[in-house]
Amino acid sequence: MIEYIQSILLIISAILIIISAIGLISLQNNTKNVVYARIHIVGVFDIACILAMLAIGQYLLAGIYLVIAPFTAHAIANAYWKKEDKENNLNLKTVEKVDENNPFIHPREKIEVLETKDSGKFKTDSKFSVAMLEIDEGE
Amino acid sequence: MDILFVSKYIVVIALIIMMLAALRASAYKSSSMGLLGSSVVVVAFAVALLLVGDLYNLEFYRDISLALILFGFVGTVAFAVVLGGDDK
Numbered sequence: 001m002i003e004y005i006q007s008i009l010l011i012i013s014a015i016l017i018i019i020s021a022i023g024l025i026s027l028q029n030n031t032k033n034v035v036y037a038r039i040h041i042v043g044v045f046d047i048a049c050i051l052a053m054l055a056i057g058q059y060l061l062a063g064i065y066l067v068i069a070p071f072t073a074h075a076i077a078n079a080y081w082k083k084e085d086k087e088n089n090l091n092l093k094t095v096e097k098v099d100e101n102n103p104f105i106h107p108r109e110k111i112e113v114l115e116t117k118d119s120g121k122f123k124t125d126s127k128f129s130v131a132m133l134e135i136d137e138g139e
Numbered sequence: 140m141d142i143l144f145v146s147k148y149i150v151v152i153a154l155i156i157m158m159l160a161a162l163r164a165s166a167y168k169s170s171s172m173g174l175l176g177s178s179v180v181v182v183a184f185a186v187a188l189l190l191v192g193d194l195y196n197l198e199f200y201r202d203i204s205l206a207l208i209l210f211g212f213v214g215t216v217a218f219a220v221v222l223g224g225d226d227k
Contacts, residue, residue: 003143010146014153017183021153021160024179035171038164042179045157049186052150056193061205065182068212072178075219080171082223 009055016048032087035080039073046073147190154187174218181211 023041027034046069053062086092099105158180165176185204192200 003141007142007146010143010150014146014150017150017153017157021157024157024164025160029167035169035175038172038175042175045179046182049182052186053189056147056189058189058201061189061201061208064205065208068208072212072215075216075223076171076175076178079174079219079223080169084169084171 006055009051013048013051013055016044016051020045020048035085036077039077043069043073144194147194151187151190154183154190158183158187170222174215174222178211178215181207185211 020041023044024038027037027041031037046065050062050066050069053059053065081089083092161176161179161183163176165173165180167173185207188200188204188207192198192204
């Protein structure tokens with residue numbers, strides 16, 4: 001009887017592992033927040049591994065992995081949020097130090113001041129907002 | 140044939156498929172995806188070792204998989220802390 005329970009647990013974990021493998025590679029790269037979605041899918045894989053460990057009688061390993069798996073997922077998501085998540089993290093969109101003489105990169109505050117100063121001219125049509133930068137050809 | 144024996148082999152095959160999928164996912168452009176894929180590969184390999192050791196009555200495989208799970212966790216968290224940088 002115990003053999004059947006172990007087998008059922010192992011087959012359930014195999015099905016969950018296959019589903020998570022398919023989900024991990026079938027998500028499109030241009031999907032929004034795709035890294036968080038993949039971390040979420042790996043959570044399914046973690047639980048499948050814990051089920052397999054329980055089925056073969058490794059209770060201590062299953063308990064240890066049950067505790068440490070969320071820490072791993074959170075660490076990866078936190079690292080992605082801090083350094084690479086340009087979709088959601090506004091701090092990553094600004095350039096901190098800008099050379100004043102650089103003709104191509106302008107600080108965000110300067111552009112905002114320019115936009116607010118000249119915005120009266122362009123409000124004839126409220127559907128569009130136009131930002132203009134004067135380019136001196138002598139530079 | 141024993142059903143437990145067959146189901147252990149099925150899980151090992153599923154883990155190999157998961158390892159291949161994680162290797163593919165770790166080749167995507169962000170380094171967080173590489174970190175995620177490598178941690179999945181380590182855990183899948185550790186569980187596959189556990190199952191193989193259980194199939195062939197090899198006791199020391201359990202110790203290797205325990206070391207893999209623990210040090211894989213430590214390495215993943217350490218790399219994630221280095222990647223994330225300091226809190227301001």
